[in-house]
Amino acid sequence: QVQLQESGPGLVKPSETLSLTCTVSGGSVSSGSYYWSWIRQPPGKGLEWIGYIYYSGSTNYNPSLKSRVTISVETSKNQFSLKLNSVTAADTAVYYCARAPHSGYDFDYWGQGTLVTVSS
Amino acid sequence: DIQMTQSPSSVSASVGDRVTITCRASQDIANWLAWYQQKPGKAPKFLIYAASSLQSGVPSRFSGSGSGTDFTLTISSLQPEDFATYYCQQANSFPLTFGGGTKVEIK
Numbered sequence: 753q754v755q756l757q758e759s760g761p762g763l764v765k766p767s768e769t770l771s772l773t774c775t776v777s778g779g780s781v782s783s784g785s786y787y788w789s790w791i792r793q794p795p796g797k798g799l800e801w802i803g804y805i806y807y808s809g810s811t812n813y814n815p816s817l818k819s820r821v822t823i824s825v826e827t828s829k830n831q832f833s834l835k836l837n838s839v840t841a842a843d844t845a846v847y848y849c850a851r852a853p854h855s856g857y858d859f860d861y862w863g864q865g866t867l868v869t870v871s872s
Numbered sequence: 873d874i875q876m877t878q879s880p881s882s883v884s885a886s887v888g889d890r891v892t893i894t895c896r897a898s899q900d901i902a903n904w905l906a907w908y909q910q911k912p913g914k915a916p917k918f919l920i921y922a923a924s925s926l927q928s929g930v931p932s933r934f935s936g937s938g939s940g941t942d943f944t945l946t947i948s949s950l951q952p953e954d955f956a957t958y959y960c961q962q963a964n965s966f967p968l969t970f971g972g973g974t975k976v977e978i979k
Contacts, residue, residue: 799916799959801968814967815873848915856922857963858906862915 754779756849756863764843764870770836774849774863775829782807782827787852789859790823790834792845800845804852805832839870874898874962878971884979891947893974895960900940904964907936907945910973911956920945921963950976 760772774788781788790802803813805823813821817836825832836843846867850859875898885891895905903923908916918927920936923943933948947954955978960971 798972799961799970801970812966816967856904856906857966857968858918858921858961859908859916860918860921860927862917865915 754851754861756851756861758847758849758863758866760866760868762867762869764839764868765872766840766870767838770834770839770843770847770868770870772834772847772849772866772868773831774833775831776851777830779851780827781825781830781832784808785854787854787857788823788825788832789850789852791848791850791859791862792843793848793865794842794845802834802836802847804857841870844868844870873967874901874965874969876960876962876969876971878958878960878974880974881972882975882977884977885950886979887950887952889950889979891950891954891976893945893958893960893976895938895943895945895971897941897943897962897964901962901964903939904962905936905938905943906961906963907934908959908961909954909956910959916959919958947976 755777757775764770787804789804822835846865848865849863851861877896879894905923907920910916924936957973957975
């Protein structure tokens with residue numbers, strides 16, 4: 753059974769960089785069969801796809817966030833990470849990591865999510 | 873970007889009712905559509921892919937249909953554990969986008 757677990761600071765100051773890590777167990781980020789994504793959900797609102805990374809390191813980002821986002825993969829630790837810079841209060845959200853099969857860009861396994869609040 | 877519009881935004885129903893949720897895409901997405909169920913404080917759960925294929929372990933009372941721009945999620949006989957918010961997601965093109973959600977509430 754694949755499990756994903758997000759970790760990182762729950763509070764980030766405005767203009768600083770949000771950094772989160774997703775640790776995968778029961779599966780491998782080195783598998784060519786999956787994309788590894790970040791998705792966020794502001795409190796009380798809907799879901800927004802942030803971007804994905806493939807084991808090779810290739811990435812695809814949401815254009816609305818592309819200038820501020822970096823997703824990277826650490827195969828030796830079976831982890832992938834999100835960095836979002838120059839954050840504002842609008843970036844306050846629950847951040848999920850998720851897995852998408854290579855056969856289709858939908859999300860079959862999700863982490864439990866982690867709330868990141870942007871506030872001074 | 874492809875806009876996904878769900879209706880209704882909320883529905884009140886009773887246990888045993890048949891519930892239908894609609895999702896409309898702003899352009900043709902063939903059958904590249906997924907459905908998720910989300911309960912408060914929890915991550916979304918994957919229900920349906922390719923518009924009508926049931927994910928393993930999902931009860932058969934859930935079904936999906938549609939292609940092109942119009943899709944539906946049907947719960948044939950609502951159970952207590954089905955009260956939740958449901959989201960559609962298009963998997964046809966980037967950026968991947970979700971509908972605004974439909975909350976299924978207890979009548």
